Amino acid sequence: MKKFEIAVIPGDGIGKEVVPAALTVLNTAAEVHGGIRFDFTEFPWSCDYYLKHGQMMPDDGLQILQGFDAIFLGAVGNPRLVPDHISLWGLLIKIRREFEQVINIRPAKCFKGLCSPLVNPNDFDLIVVRENSEGEYSEVGGRIHRGEDELAIQNAVFTRKGTERAMRYAFELAQKRRGHVTSATKSNGIFHSMPFWDEVFNEVKQDYPDVATASIHIDALAAFFVTRPQMFDVIVASNLFGDILTDLGGAIMGSIGIAPAANINLNGKYPSMFEPVHGSAPDIYGKGIANPIGQIWTAKMMLDHFGEEELGNKILKVIEEVTEAGVKTPDMGGSASTREVTGEICRRLKAL
Numbered sequence: 001m002k003k004f005e006i007a008v009i010p011g012d013g014i015g016k017e018v019v020p021a022a023l024t025v026l027n028t029a030a031e032v033h034g035g036i037r038f039d040f041t042e043f044p045w046s047c048d049y050y051l052k053h054g055q056m057m058p059d060d061g062l063q064i065l066q067g068f069d070a071i072f073l074g075a076v077g078n079p080r081l082v083p084d085h086i087s088l089w090g091l092l093i094k095i096r097r098e099f100e101q102v103i104n105i106r107p108a109k110c111f112k113g114l115c116s117p118l119v120n121p122n123d124f125d126l127i128v129v130r131e132n133s134e135g136e137y138s139e140v141g142g143r144i145h146r147g148e149d150e151l152a153i154q155n156a157v158f159t160r161k162g163t164e165r166a167m168r169y170a171f172e173l174a175q176k177r178r179g180h181v182t183s184a185t186k187s188n189g190i191f192h193s194m195p196f197w198d199e200v201f202n203e204v205k206q207d208y209p210d211v212a213t214a215s216i217h218i219d220a221l222a223a224f225f226v227t228r229p230q231m232f233d234v235i236v237a238s239n240l241f242g243d244i245l246t247d248l249g250g251a252i253m254g255s256i257g258i259a260p261a262a263n264i265n266l267n268g269k270y271p272s273m274f275e276p277v278h279g280s281a282p283d284i285y286g287k288g289i290a291n292p293i294g295q296i297w298t299a300k301m302m303l304d305h306f307g308e309e310e311l312g313n314k315i316l317k318v319i320e321e322v323t324e325a326g327v328k329t330p331d332m333g334g335s336a337s338t339r340e341v342t343g344e345i346c347r348r349l350k351a352l
């Protein structure tokens with residue numbers, strides 16, 4: 001029996017609805033497999049926790065997490081209780097940084113039974129490799145003065161190491177896929193960091209002569225996501241560009257509630273973290289209608305990471321069967337609840 005120890009952080013809002021749904025699917029998957037067991041340890045770290053303890057996680061939170069095989073997280077943020085930059089930097093981004101989860105991989109593809117809002121949603125199947133440790137997500141800078149003379153400086157940080165690492169990951173991924181990498185740039189408007197980004201891309205690509213490349217400014221690239229997403233295989237992007245592109249990736253699939261993600265630690269020193277692209281969706285929290293598919297597909301990415309691709313593929317196959325059968329939450333144009341979609345996925349998984 002293979003055993004995986006997983007730290008579970010539902011977090012805030014619909015994280016508390018979609019994480020339990022995905023755990024049910026993981027337990028069902030384990031049952032179906034017969035040779036795998038998941039041990040889930042849940043942590044209540046969230047904005048509610050912050051109100052009680054004055055911090056998003058305890059002082060030894062990272063030490064506690066370090067011993068697990070993976071972290072499975074829902075979403076962080078309740079701006080009514082805690083400012084977003086405090087809550088996200090105190091938990092989600094803290095884990096990404098401290099555990100050197102330097103790559104964030106976020107796929108988007110055309111799904112049967114989903115109504116993409118695109119007029120012509122030709123079969124697209126793309127994956128964004130988002131640099132996850134630096135870039136525009138930076139604490140470097142500061143604020144001085146108040147009032148008329150008030151000033152805020154926010155520095156983006158691009159290191160050769162971080163940039164090159166994300167690009168190499170993208171090229172290696174493309175070699176296993178359709179052999180194409182697009183670099184998301186903006187070297188026409190951003191004077192220092194993006195020309196640097198382009199230079200590193202041009203250097204790195206020399207090492208992968210079998211991979212075709214394109215370099216496209218982020219504004220045009222965003223438009224191509226809408227007009228011809230089928231042109232993309234792997235896209236490598238800085239932290240913020242990748243963040244924005246992947247909500248768009250969710251949107252062209254039909255809902256941001258479907259989009260999965262994996263925060264990958266490459267050096268093996270710390271666990272990786274699996275959390276969907278979406279946030280805590282305060283506007284629908286508590287109604288029982290949150291789409292659990294993003295979190296469930298994220299669970300599939302965690303299984304892939306554990307080397308259990310076969311089981312992961314079964315989950316993805318069943319997700320697509322369920323959307324095709326029309327069992328969908330309102331964001332996908334249906335009227336099913338979180339529980340109904342989850343129940344249907346589990347039922348079909350058992351019947352495979």
Ligand SMILES: NC(=O)C1=CN([C@@H]2O[C@H](COP(=O)(O)OP(=O)(O)OC[C@H]3O[C@@H](n4cnc5c(N)ncnc54)[C@H](O)[C@@H]3O)[C@@H](O)[C@H]2O)C=CC1
Nearest residue numbers: 075076077078079084257278279280281283284290291331
């Ligand atoms: N990785 C994370 O934990 C993230 C956290 N956040 C935080 O989440 C909070 C809300 O942020 P927003 O900008 O509103 O983004 P959001 O992703 O939470 O919501 C955007 C829109 O998408 C809908 N939506 C999102 N996930 C859904 C799902 N599974 N099923 C159905 N509909 C879904 C929401 O109802 C909302 O209309 C903020 O505190 C924000 O900072 C935002 C993005 C990522």
Ligand SMILES: CC(=O)C(=O)O
Nearest residue numbers: 088092243277278279
């Ligand atoms: C914070 C956020 O939106 C993200 O990292 O995807």
Ligand SMILES: [K+]
Nearest residue numbers: 074075276278
């Ligand atoms: K999330």
Ligand SMILES: [Mn+2]
Nearest residue numbers: 243244247277
């Ligand atoms: Mn985001």
